[in-house]
Amino acid sequence: MPKTKRPTQADVACLAGVSRATVSYVINGLANTRIPISEETRLRVLEAARQLGYVPDANARALRLGNTKALGLIVPDIRNPHFWETVEGAWREARASGYHLLLSSMDLNAEYGKEVFEDLSHRRVDGLILMGSFIEQSDEAKEITIQLRKQHLPIVEISDHFRENHADQVISDYREATFEAMELLFSLGHRRIGLIYGVARPDLALDRLHPYREALEVRGIEVDESLIVRCGPTMEDGYQATLSLMKEKDPPTAILVINDVLAIGALRALADLGLVVPQNISLVSYDDIPQAKYLVPRLTTVSKNAVLLGQEATRLLLRRIQDPERPCEKVVLPSRLVVRESAGPAPSRQNSF
């Protein structure tokens, strides 16, 4: 309750000595198109608006128009640089179409995730982009999804697997590239390959876990469960996981790390252990975050085109908003292995199978 209330269209109309409608026309720039307004009046209105510091109320406009020209984007973890790129892609695409982007992160405060999500769905946005982990089969996620369907809020999912539902999806998984990564390690002589599987909830990143197992099996290498370390999604988790992995009786000669953030922790742990990468041990991770190529050593990592992911999702969402009845669409984007420095020849064959 500011002392002086903010000016409304009516105030401007009053000051300019015209009707409220005229102000609306002028503000919305309908001046010389459908509605003819004399230049003199137009200027007078503009001047009055300027003088009063009038600025249209987006809420009232949204209420009247039935749309907010804003898109919501829910990111699993804003602290993972990987996601910014998707945000950036979405941002660009949204802006190009005159939409704003409302950014929310689940992980910032996991317990609030649902709440944030519901708020966004209260028509604060015209559509929603959901990334990854939120939409997994969690306890409440399903319920919310059903709610949303009822509300006819356009939704696009960015996911790592096809889901048999009626939402548009942009799908990009690490499956094929994981086989590539494993092939690379095999070809470098590695046989004992660890996996640091650091995820926020179980059953995430299955596009990395499964191919890891399969690749080993195809090579006739038995999966050693002690080589798979499950942990949380932070750098510290990656650090601790690596420490514990290397303390094993028969440690791996290479580690697959579920993402680059964890790999940063892993690199630090290896250094603390006096191990040199890739001479003593190899590392392959995922996401190709911007700093991956500045680390020492530069990370060999699997890359999605994260920016494009955001762009595609936004395009899909915009199309759906425009035509809610169009058939649901699934867009698949590739990933690829980026070979840099962190993976090298296995140090010796003593440990190999």
Added chain:
Amino acid sequence: MPKTKRPTQADVACLAGVSRATVSYVINGLANTRIPISEETRLRVLEAARQLGYVPDANARALRLGNTKALGLIVPDIRNPHFWETVEGAWREARASGYHLLLSSMDLNAEYGKEVFEDLSHRRVDGLILMGSFIEQSDEAKEITIQLRKQHLPIVEISDHFRENHADQVISDYREATFEAMELLFSLGHRRIGLIYGVARPDLALDRLHPYREALEVRGIEVDESLIVRCGPTMEDGYQATLSLMKEKDPPTAILVINDVLAIGALRALADLGLVVPQNISLVSYDDIPQAKYLVPRLTTVSKNAVLLGQEATRLLLRRIQDPERPCEKVVLPSRLVVRESAGPAPSRQNSF
């Protein structure tokens, strides 16, 4: 224009066989407090709402109530991890008071900065937190600030220097800590100290540039302008700047890097040059981003309490919203040097002054 329009309070009222007002009471939980509603009616309304998938329209509510229960936060560069911590602090504090946070970044698309900012000011939010670079004396920033004053939109600035204006401010600068950092380097025997000054616009980070010069002068060391490299704010900029700095005829034995993101680039450049940190060259940077202590070597860096910064700003903002007439407040938060591994003794005195 979805095929089926989303249900409104009126629909619920109709289905439940009550009036619209009653629905509002039930939804807002005023049931057994001020307004008595029979339990039977309450349940019937709730059931009808559930059945229809009714969800209140935030815009209409905002229009009626005159507030959105949302706070805007404009961050200079969402890709700098330093800022997430402030975001997190703000988030926590906002949520605790039942507010949402709308996050925007300037740098994502610098040219849209003003636009984003204006959208937020259209009463999509009840208040705004502005961080650093946006509010600097740029061409348009002043104009916008004046606009805002007129609109009575509560604003809090997070800045590195006191500004003689009527906005609440949370101020935290690196000035004192820079003297500390320079003292550390001096005590380690460094005399030729470079500065990588990578900022998005000129006249930013003066709280680091000025004390750098002053500390040198106090020690009777002439400032060598060739040791100050100005560059942009990205990792690549830090990389290139370091390369060019070390190619000087008489390169420094220590480098002060304007922030940790640039320091990551610097570390990489030094490695490419075959230099070992801190044996051959020392590095001190700023911000203490989460990965600073996982890098190899761990970064000696100057730290603000970034989370607290966000919390304080939000508290200030919330207080201002509650009481727009209260006197404007300036909160000062300290910074401090965090000594880790990247700074060590000067390699030799040959280069010293």
Added chain:
DNA sequence: TTGTAGGCGTTATCAC
């Protein structure tokens, strides 16, 4: 070329 009036979905005030 400009003005009038109705309604978007909500909440609050007041009768019943």
Added chain:
DNA sequence: GTGATAACGCCTACAA
């Protein structure tokens, strides 16, 4: 206990 009714600020036929 519950139901009309009047705003909130805006947009847009339609009338003048």
